[in-house]
Amino acid sequence: MVVEVIIFVFAALGALAGGLGVVASRLPVRNALSLLLVLGSLAVTYLLLAAQFIAVLQVIVYAGAIVVLFLFVVMLLHRQLGAMSPDRLRWQGPVAIGLSAAFLILMLLTLRFATNAAAPAPAEFGTVESVGRALFTSFALPFEVASVILLVGIIAAVVIGRPASRPVAAPPRSSAPSPVGAPRR
Numbered sequence: 001m002v003v004e005v006i007i008f009v010f011a012a013l014g015a016l017a018g019g020l021g022v023v024a025s026r027l028p029v030r031n032a033l034s035l036l037l038v039l040g041s042l043a044v045t046y047l048l049l050a051a052q053f054i055a056v057l058q059v060i061v062y063a064g065a066i067v068v069l070f071l072f073v074v075m076l077l078h079r080q081l082g083a084m085s086p087d088r089l090r091w092q093g094p095v096a097i098g099l100s101a102a103f104l105i106l107m108l109l110t111l112r113f114a115t116n117a118a119a120p121a122p123a124e125f126g127t128v129e130s131v132g133r134a135l136f137t138s139f140a141l142p143f144e145v146a147s148v149i150l151l152v153g154i155i156a157a158v159v160i161g162r163p164a165s166r167p168v169a170a171p172p173r174s175s176a177p178s179p180v181g182a183p184r185r
Helices: 002-024 028-048 052-080 092-113 128-136 140-161
Strands: none
Touching (some): 052 128
């Protein structure tokens, strides 16, 4: 029990440090690496909850594929991003402070009025069978919608990252008359 608490504290500190790195860093690659730390810490938390399959999915799908996708998009778009003027981003500070205060108040109210009647997880929680059954029965439509959204994101990254095509110049018209019966251009 003590070992689990120590592991949880380290995982929570890693998640908090990674979350702070995501929002505080100005470099997109560091943001993605901080997100990787958050997702890895979340996988450790899933292991502590005895949900091994969900922890493995967390590492493979999110920490592997999604972070790699983010880095791919960052690398594609990095050459097109210029320096943004600070005037365009001036409104973000007050909005962020307001939203953070609203979230903090909501969390405090939730903790204040929450009941402690948390039901224990069922024995089959997090197993391959239970996740597969839930994913392909109750959550089939959201699963497919998420896959279509990811596909659209990948296509958009490729389209945005592709260099602009130059219009092909029309061949010069010759002043010589065309042969009789030849179609005119």
